[in-house]
Amino acid sequence: MPFMEFVNFYLMPGIVLGSIYALGAVGITLVFGILRFAHLAHGDLATLGAFAALGVVTIFGVSPWVALPVAMIFCAFMAIGIDKVFYDYLSERPKIIVVMSSLGIALMLRALVQVIWGVDTETYTRGIVRPENYWGIRIRDREIYTIIAMFAIVGVLWVFLQKTKWGKAMRAMSDNPDLALLSGVDNRKVTMLTWAIVGILCAASGFFLGINTELKPLMGWTMLLPMFAATILGGVGRVEGAVVGGLIVGIVEETSVLLIPGEYKAAMAFAILLLILLVRPTGLLKGKVL
Amino acid sequence: MSQSVIEQSVAENIELPGYSGKPILTMTGVRGGYGDADILQGVDMQVSEQEIVVIVGPNGAGKSTAMKAIFGLLKVRGGSIVVNGTNIAGWKPNRIVQHGVCYVPQVDNIFREMTIHENLEMGAFLRKGDISDSLERVYTLFPDLKERRSTLAGNLSGGQRQMVAMGRALMLNPSLLLLDEPTAGLSPKYMEQIFEITRNLRDAGLSILLVEQHAKQALAFADKGYVLAAGSNRHEGTGQELLADREVAEMFLGG
Ligand SMILES: Nc1ncnc2c1ncn2[C@@H]1O[C@H](COP(=O)(O)OP(=O)(O)OP(=O)(O)O)[C@@H](O)[C@H]1O
Ligand SMILES: [Mg+2]
Numbered sequence: 001m002p003f004m005e006f007v008n009f010y011l012m013p014g015i016v017l018g019s020i021y022a023l024g025a026v027g028i029t030l031v032f033g034i035l036r037f038a039h040l041a042h043g044d045l046a047t048l049g050a051f052a053a054l055g056v057v058t059i060f061g062v063s064p065w066v067a068l069p070v071a072m073i074f075c076a077f078m079a080i081g082i083d084k085v086f087y088d089y090l091s092e093r094p095k096i097i098v099v100m101s102s103l104g105i106a107l108m109l110r111a112l113v114q115v116i117w118g119v120d121t122e123t124y125t126r127g128i129v130r131p132e133n134y135w136g137i138r139i140r141d142r143e144i145y146t147i148i149a150m151f152a153i154v155g156v157l158w159v160f161l162q163k164t165k166w167g168k169a170m171r172a173m174s175d176n177p178d179l180a181l182l183s184g185v186d187n188r189k190v191t192m193l194t195w196a197i198v199g200i201l202c203a204a205s206g207f208f209l210g211i212n213t214e215l216k217p218l219m220g221w222t223m224l225l226p227m228f229a230a231t232i233l234g235g236v237g238r239v240e241g242a243v244v245g246g247l248i249v250g251i252v253e254e255t256s257v258l259l260i261p262g263e264y265k266a267a268m269a270f271a272i273l274l275l276i277l278l279v280r281p282t283g284l285l286k287g288k289v290l
Numbered sequence: 291m292s293q294s295v296i297e298q299s300v301a302e303n304i305e306l307p308g309y310s311g312k313p314i315l316t317m318t319g320v321r322g323g324y325g326d327a328d329i330l331q332g333v334d335m336q337v338s339e340q341e342i343v344v345i346v347g348p349n350g351a352g353k354s355t356a357m358k359a360i361f362g363l364l365k366v367r368g369g370s371i372v373v374n375g376t377n378i379a380g381w382k383p384n385r386i387v388q389h390g391v392c393y394v395p396q397v398d399n400i401f402r403e404m405t406i407h408e409n410l411e412m413g414a415f416l417r418k419g420d421i422s423d424s425l426e427r428v429y430t431l432f433p434d435l436k437e438r439r440s441t442l443a444g445n446l447s448g449g450q451r452q453m454v455a456m457g458r459a460l461m462l463n464p465s466l467l468l469l470d471e472p473t474a475g476l477s478p479k480y481m482e483q484i485f486e487i488t489r490n491l492r493d494a495g496l497s498i499l500l501v502e503q504h505a506k507q508a509l510a511f512a513d514k515g516y517v518l519a520a521g522s523n524r525h526e527g528t529g530q531e532l533l534a535d536r537e538v539a540e541m542f543l544g545g
Binding site: 169 | 388
């Protein structure tokens with residue numbers, strides 16, 4: 001197979017899908033690191049974000065790119081609200097109960113999407129977009145924007161975590177929660193801030209999946225396993241690891257069809273997850289041990 | 291400590307052991323524990339202005355638990371904990387920090403994944419505005435840390451980690467510092483250095499409550515000492531008095 005064919009039909013789609021996974025995985029890793037539980041409603045929160053953007057597009061007739069920030073803000077408040085009503089209420093209970101409740105939230109969010117938008121497949125815009133040709137690399141503009149947006153969003157988050165007072169408080173909480181409390185950090189504020197960021201990331205990941213493929217009520221749920229695989233591959237609690245993990249899972253999924261039947265594509269994330277847990281449970285970038 | 295403070299205490303007929311100044315911390319009959327059982331069975335202690343008070347006692351005596359009780363990390367079921375004239379029993383840690391008490395726990399007392407500098411910044415989390423004066427003060431106390439300020443705290447040696455932990459606790463300029471076994475597992479050189487810094491901090495005006503396994507060395511410079519066993523005070527006196535006490539020496543200081 002010619003090299004450019006590999007790049008155009010396997011590698012680039014892998015990077016685009018990987019960017020979408022990365023946006024989700026960064027959020028999962030923040031929840032794991034700071035709030036210390038596996039957030040199973042992550043995919044369905046992404047679905048909600050994608051459909052919220054669709055709502056804005058249909059009601060106001062604006063471009064999907066204008067709808068994205070609105071969906072991000074909406075999901076940030078949804079995530080804070082869900083935490084207030086459910087997760088915070090259960091915070092003194094064993095973590096497994098919080099994890100199971102997040103599964104319940106996942107089902108509720110999906111039901112909400114189905115009640116409002118029905119069960120049919122939707123798209124942001126109609127018509128077929130043909131890829132442009134840049135020096136032999138065939139790629140659609142929206143795919144370029146997806147990759148750029150992922151790096152931009154994660155880059156801003158990275159600077160926030162490294163340089164600002166509350167970003168450092170989030171890292172401190174992830175590093176040593178007891179000592180953070182002794183230093184006077186208000187863990188309620190850190191928790192709300194974390195959920196706001198997680199909501200924004202979820203909306204972005206759902207939106208980019210929607211704009212590159214289509215919108216379905218199950219779109220986020222099917223991303224959950226690859227996103228978790230990416231999180232654990234990168235190392236739990238590691239933002240940069242989640243990006244690397246997301247890209248690897250995306251690329252492996254898209255290129256796997258060269259070697260094995262396409263029906264097994266979805267099993268690749270599971271295979272990666274098993275392998276990393278067996279070989280290096282702390283992930284590539286040495287995250288927390290689960 | 292000034293002469294007038296002592297005279298004033300005498301005049302007001304406040305009972306103070308030794309030659310103490312104004313009391314900073316007074317624990318009276320403190321009871322409490324983690325679950326339903328009381329680990330602390332009525333602890334009485336006092337730390338006065340510019341004093342180093344050392345707590346010694348066997349493993350599991352409740353030394354760390356007493357410190358956690360002061361810092362609001364466990365349920366206090368009886369007694370009072372008065373700091374600078376206010377009973378802080380039942381307060382949350384972040385309020386206690388603002389009241390001028392800082393605490394270096396026995397274990398897990400640094401942010402491993404953050405640099406030395408960021409650890410110190412976290413110590414000043416509650417402060418608004420410029421913190422460079424406190425940073426400068428801590429870096430002057432611990433010159434080793436200044437050189438390595440961009441190193442992750444988790445990559446440091448045990449002695450340097452302990453310095454980071456103390457530095458973090460000093461960032462809010464507390465009036466009372468609680469140190470839980472700051473020299474555990476350190477080489478004699480680092481132990482001496484930590485003790486030296488502790489004495490310097492006292493001389494600069496701080497009051498310090500220090501739990502120590504190196505009981506003999508610590509009591510040698512302590513202004514006052516308490517022997518804690520099975521959750522209550524067994525002995526108290528100046529450091530020299532405890533070192534000279536035959537029973538204390540036999541039972542708690544290894545003969
Ligand atoms: N988090 C906890 N939950 C329940 N019990 C605890 C906890 N921490 C300590 N204990 C119990 O409280 C008692 C006193 O422990 P504490 O840590 O205060 O002892 P210590 O005097 O500091 O000993 P060491 O010299 O080993 O540090 C022990 O019996 C211990 O088992
Ligand atoms: Mg202890």
